[in-house]
Amino acid sequence: MIHKIWITLFLVGIAYSIVTGTVINVNQAVVAGARDAISLIITLAGVLTFWTGVLQVANKAGVLRGMEKALRPLIRLIYPKLGPGHPAIKYLTTNMVSNLFGLGNVATPTGIKAMKELQATSPDPSKPTFEMYTLLVMNTAGFTLIPTTIIGIRAGYQAANPADVLMPILFASGASVILGLAFHQIYSSLKGVTSSGKGPKLGRRQAIWRK
């Protein structure tokens, strides 16, 4: 489906600009788009490199395990099929926390790490698993505690109270996560999407620690 969307973007865009005689804009858009993509990837590469490095430090220092422990009930609710020893859980946790605090720079590397771990235990690595879709819905809903961008814009245009949209935003994004997950639950079960599985069994020492 993404293939069709991609082709449609070009087909519609080019055809429409030829019809309306704005074809010069297409020429500019090709150059500008390619340049934007490269400058985005330069930023993204820096951010990804730094944060995957820091995440590894956090992982080895036990910080991720601490967060994982604190948010276990929530993660278990959202990802019920993953075993407690699944290596993706600590990244799913950090991804959720960074989204809550609006840290997009941390959310992307943690989300990618989680995807990789979810793929590693998948029965068929060429297909997305149930948990990968769940992670996607969790991220596309953009649930965040402090939507800083929009509050900043509203403040810039002299809103009486720039943050008065906070409650409606929390309501709309929170409820859309729940509805999105519910839809995913039904739809993916109907389509027979497989789970990433329980993951490796816990060793005895870990099992004791996790109690």
Place this chain on the structure above:
Amino acid sequence: MAQIGLYAVPVFLLSIFVMAFIKNTNAFDDFVEGAKEGLGTAASLLPNLVGMIVGVKVFLASGILDSISAMLDPLLSRINLHPQLLPLMILRPLSGSATVGYASELINIHGPDSLVGRLASVMQASSDTTIYIITVYFAAVGLKEMKHALKLGLITDLFAFGLAIVAVSLFF
């Protein structure tokens, strides 16, 4: 409230380094080991991003969005939805920066405390750049088959837009 956003990253970093110091791990070696992976991932994303961003730019540059919203004007005003909100909803999953630009323009024209300004604010903030997230997350693990990803992502966005309308009428 905004203070939390300001301190979140430094405090998160600080707690990681304090823990690494206390536990006396080989922090720099760990960093380099993890960082290599991030660099590789970023490099592998480049073709996907160039393709997708150029596509979005070409689509937007043609000006078709304005025509669509003008066309749907009578239909949308019947359900009390300002026609200028439609491009926002189409832009939202495609491009984060274009959405922010368009939303701030709506807030500028109609005023931040108007119905349109508030709806634009809530719609912008309660969903995310679905196409970009799918491109990045799924390309990073080398998945060619995205199957239901787009459907799920876009339906969640639709839920968010509907709920934004409900929320604004509920809270204001």
